[in-house]
Amino acid sequence: MATAVKPRVGMYENVKNQFEKAAELMGLDESVKKILSITNNEIVVHFPVKMDNGTVEVFTGYRVQHNNALGPYKGGLRYHPTVDIDAARALATWMTWKTSLAGLPYGGGKGGIQIDPKQYSLSELERITRRFTYALGDNIGPEHDIPAPDVNTNAQMMAWIADTYMSTKSPSERSKNQHVVTGKPVGSGGLEGRDRATGFGVVVTLESWAKVKGVTLEGKKYIVQGFGNVGYWAAHFMHKNGAILVGVQDATGTIYNPEGIDPESLFRYQTENATITGYAGSQDYASDAFFGIECDVIIPAALGNQITDENASSIKAQVIAEGANGPVDTDGEIILLERGIDMIPDILCNSGGVIGSYFEWLQNRNGEIWSMDDVVVKLRKKLEDAFNKVVTTSVQYQTDWRTAAYIQALTRIEMAYKQRGIFP
Template sequence: MTTTLTSKKKQPKQGMLYNVMRQFNNAADIIELNTNIRKILEVTNNEFVVHFPVRMDNGEVEIFTGYRVQHNNALGPYKGGLRYHPTVDIDAARALAMWMTWKTSLAGLPYGGAKGGIQLDPTKYSQDELQRITRRFTYALGDNIGPELDIPAPDVNTNPQTMAWILDTYMSTKSPNERSKNLHVVTGKPIGAGGSEGRDRATGYGVFLTIKFWAEHNTIDLKNKTFIVQGFGNVGYWASHFLKKEGAILIAVQDAYGSIHNHEGISPEKLLDYAKAKKGSISGFAGANVIDNAEFFGLDCDICIPAALGNQVTVDNAHDIKARLIAEGANGPTDVKAEEILLKRGIDIIPDILCNSGGVIGSYFEWLQNRNGEIWQLDEVLEKLERKMRESFNKVMYKTKTKNLDMRTAAFVIAIERLEETYVQRGIFP
């Protein structure tokens, strides 16, 4: 989560759906994508909007709206997170589902793309209320999710506990002899409920890895390089944790409650402990000074990691950014007009469908373990994750060099070409 950034003269933001369609069309034009396949990929397969009642702790009934959008499943089951946030609506779900299709395709996974969630502010509800909301949402989705059909995972404001509630509710609708076959209906579960070692850090570790690969590609030493992070949940923390191990220095963090800065460095571990004690807020952390939210992206640093919500880097702040690299830990954090400005300024962008794909790769590993009755150790998971991420990174860099493309366009081209090949080989029914 993050606050809306202020500026002297704000420009109207384009929605995430506008951004992802611009990105898709740009790549599709470059590869001269088959017209019929283009028609398929530019729309979603299925969209579910459910309204459901939940009794609150005070006895009153509240009606919630939930969404699940399934964009494409040509490569395998739909895959994507569920988020609980006031900004969740059908267009946001459509955009995020499309990004998941490109992300899983780029990573070489046997998955399609989906996304969804509930339009709510989870801080306004008790743990018991969130459990009832989650279980009722799962029941409302019914057989529109499933271990070989559509596999949800955590996203903004959801976590392993949320996935455990979904799993238990879904399995409760099945006969006793079928329940053991449905453990992989969700990923990102707690370890005790069938989760995988390393899934908690997979997305943040993947963000770190792509930064590390980028540094190696450009013969840059990460030691003493400074970085800032927007969003200090799982992704922001773990990316910071691993960058610190490389000698990089975290100098600023922004979350929904404000922004803090210390040019001498902020300890990710101490900040995490503080945030946990403050119910997720970094506000008031003694190891840094408070700064205005509008100053955050303009801080002098080497690396910027937006790891919160979409549309945070805009035309209003793109000219202020001093980082040499933007590593997109969030989905769609940079709008298309801002990206044009950044690229002209020589700032590299590791695109979201590459940068934060460690999460869905980690989910794939969990899904495989559940499916095959296996349990992998942490070092095995991280080793497999690094190998998979490096393979994707190298493909993107090769495409940027051979086709003279920016990294996002190269990543989209690779993802779309894989889908195009699938449709060409299989044909279109009937």
């Protein structure tokens, strides 16, 4: 008789499980709990785009707006085959917690298009992006819902979105709408340092973790899953701390070198070859054994649900710094907590990106230009403050850091609802 396969818990189920745990422990107001248990708006658009060969394809785009009690919806747009309404709900909900925890005047939103961008030319991606923006219409806006880059989207795409959105406004209104998106190129109103903000934030939280533990990152061995914007910049700043990169995994393969991999050299190789495999300073490694590599720190910076009950028992690291959203599922987390492995939760660990986005939004809104030095100092302060609040809350409630981060975030939103009341 065949053994029944345990169904894999989806990302949205993970989010709801985490929310329920924190809400129960803190005694969240029941009315507020009902509101936060569902999304405010779920937008699905279907739009046609003419391809380079003259044929027409119809694409499906999503934008889920979870909650805006603290301010405009804020969150990225991703282009990936896994994008669907369930993933958008989960990611939008996480953004609500993330912006609240960081002390930002934002709510949470997320979305994207269910495509593999590698299958399309640059001109096709431009038309897809512009048409998606047009289809969303006034469902986004600089004081309403502010997208940003996410998986497989970048500064250039944000510039296309901003240009398309501004083109739908009257000439006198166009200049007031530049901050409809963040993560733009610096020459188009972007922020100096926004490209590295998420990866930098991952390492700032790891520095804070090391301080709490009374250790240093120097000499610590670490592995990174995902070597895109977040993974590369995290490796860059870990290298500056004297940590040793021993393993990297992305969609193209897995590499390993116990003596260390130079992240800058690997980044150049990847840029030239569109893969990490074959890098001279490493050997290929079994992808399904990646998380079991002997190391001190794991930085999952790819997609969700990567660490599960199937591989959590093999992990040898002391700490997991969640550069991605939801990389550890509920079952995997139970095993890691039982084994005493620290986790810096995603809504804290990777919040450098949305904090950087807030700085860009302010810069555009106020007609200012911030220097890289200003950005780094302000970013570090916000991240360290948030980390310290999570540790304090963890001690107060005698709970793990993820639940403490949720409690901290939910407390701020609960206060807003209690002070304002529920309309009418």
